[in-house]
Amino acid sequence: MTAPAPIADETEWVRPRPGRDGLRRDALLALVLFLGAFGSTMLSRTAGLHEDAPPLWAAITWAAAISLPLAARRIAPELVAIVLTAVFVTGATLQANDLLFSNIALFMAIYAVGAWGRRRLLGQVLRGVIVVGMLAWLLWDVVVSSNIPDRLPDLSREASGFISPFVAYALINVLTNLLFFGGAWYFGDSAYRSARSRAALEQRTAELAAERERTRAQAVAIERLRIARELHDVVAHHVSVIGVQAGAARRILGRDPDAAAASLEAIEASAREAIGELHSLLGTLRQGTDTGPIPTPDAPARGFEDLADLVQATDASGIRATLTVIGEPREARGLVGITAYRIAQEALTNVRKHAGAAATVDVRVRWDDERVEVEVADTGAGRSAATGRGGLGHAGMRERAAAVGGTLEVGPRHRGGYLVRATIPLRRATAEVPA
Known part of the structure; x- marks a missing residue:
């Protein structure tokens, strides 16, 4: 423009x-x-x-x-x-x-x-x-x-x-x-x-308006770069698992065919999961600008087990925060955990910025057989500046949720405060591994 x-x-x-x-x-x-x-x-x-x-x-x-x-x-x-x-x-x-x-x-x-x-x-x-x-x-x-x-x-x-x-x-x-x-x-x-x-x-x-569009494009490009860095962790995990299981299967193939078959099944499952995650991010990453080589990640991948630390850090900052887990936690793909963690992290950051010192925030994780829902709800006021399409943090959260086939809801609550709710499927249709 x-x-x-x-x-x-x-x-x-x-x-x-x-x-x-x-x-x-x-x-x-x-x-x-x-x-x-x-x-x-x-x-x-x-x-x-x-x-x-x-x-x-x-x-x-x-x-x-x-x-x-x-x-x-x-x-x-x-x-x-x-x-x-x-x-x-x-x-x-x-x-x-x-x-x-x-x-x-x-x-x-x-x-x-x-x-x-x-x-x-x-x-x-x-x-x-x-x-x-x-x-x-x-x-x-x-x-x-x-x-x-x-x-x-x-x-x-x-x-x-x-x-x-x-x-x-x-x-x-x-x-x-x-x-x-x-x-x-x-x-x-x-x-x-x-x-x-x-x-x-x-x-x-x-x-x-032109500057806002440039800033939004830059924010999306930065968020895609972050997604790519975390994808590096996910892919590296799957490749290392495949390498270990393949080596084990090669060593025991002659004397223990059943154990070798189990290793091959693990290889197949890991390959399917890796291909599914790569496929889910391909449409997002291919639209970004050329940002050069993906840098080596400088921090370990985060997941659901790290949400308690996020909530504790928010509580320590002076805003009363609680974490509630509803349902039985299920096994989730690595990218699902990273996405849930980053969305909760951004939402809690916005709470600290906009909700006010007197606000409280409740983080809830709801599990069922098909999906996991991460909800961050606060009782703050005066958040109109961050509503709608204008927030750059919102653009990043939407990109992350869409990358794993999920949805994101953001906006004021009827009874006051603000709500961020991400719904992420636990299973997605994955491409078949070529024979």
Whole structure:
């Protein structure tokens, strides 16, 4: 799995363009704004809000010019902002604009520069020029309009406060437009930062998923190596037994045929058992990566007789642990004992890590004619982090159980605590030894 390219710092990150669905939505929004702007303009004409209303074709042209460019607001936001600013000023000068949709369109254009602009410095400069230019034009319009009768409210009366009515009117317009442009600027930059944060979060999530997969693969490979090392012990045991029995049979074949036959039967049984264990592990080991030669084991193989030592070590660590054996122990293949021991060892290790000092743990071994069941149940809490497929120890236990034809159950208990239960068959179908 290839890790995604790292996100650069804020000055280098570029927001991806919207897909086809996003562009279709932008086009639909621009069409809706065109209809709204045209309808608002016609209502303004009908209401007589403008003394010298332009002809119908000019109103339609203005409505299209103030709205339809927004279809490209996420592709070329800087160009759209320049066009809509010019159209806005022209419409206001010619008294062809409406009082609602033109402001909405201009807000969206300035917002898009901050939210979708790829050249951040250019976007900052452009918005600054637009804001300063619009404020200068507004102040100039107020000054000019003050000399036109009936253009502004009655500002000739004496001041009732500490400033004149003209200054108060100018401040209202300036503050309103500062809030308007400041809001478009702020929310545009916030949208850009949010998009960058989402992109960084998605990248980190992908990297964590890739790392988790690599770690799981490494854990499985390590567990397979451990299985292979223990298989070395099992195979070495069977081969040594075969060698001893074959030598004994050769020496007594002439004088004691019955004893020689017994030795040959032992050889046959040992060979069948070795082949069965090799067959059970072949599918697991052949899927692993190349880990080189199998190292010589540095510890003797463990089995059921060593479970008492595991339980005693857990009890000595401060967690009260008990071992219960149910049923009559049966003769088990060497690999069965190793698997049961390792699963119990991993489960008790997890108890010490996650269950808490006040927990207790009960290890039970249930024997019957066909299978043996090893169960490790604790009374701890807060084990959710180790549940499901996420635990690497769980992956190793599942590999071991599957290697001998068994099953593994892991998860929280209904009455509290955690349960690990491995069911391992004592007999498996083995391949016939060639004649």
